[in-house]
Amino acid sequence: MSDVINLNKARKARQRERDKTQAAQNRVTFGLPGHLRRAAREDEARRDRQLDGQKRQDVDKSENG
Template sequence: MADVVNLNQARKAKAKADDKARAAENRVRFGRTKAEKSLETARADKLRRELDGAKRED
């Protein structure tokens, strides 16, 4: 004999699994560590300083 399945619980479990899969995909696509973010910021600051240092005054 088959087990009785609560369709409401099954629907919610499927939605939760889909949300977890989407979250994992977004972590891979958009997620960066704090170190990566700070490294990018430091590189941008250094580039800005170098460009400002190379300016000639009018």
């Protein structure tokens, strides 16, 4: 036979796990000092600019015929 489980306890345990995951993500996101967050944003912006500069230009459709 199967074991009887308390659905309320199972629901609360599942919520605790979600909260732990969210807390870990928040620690990573908001746990950095301001100057490191700014540096990370600047690095991301620089990567985006570099990637945009390397994109191929679309050829005008009227030239292809």
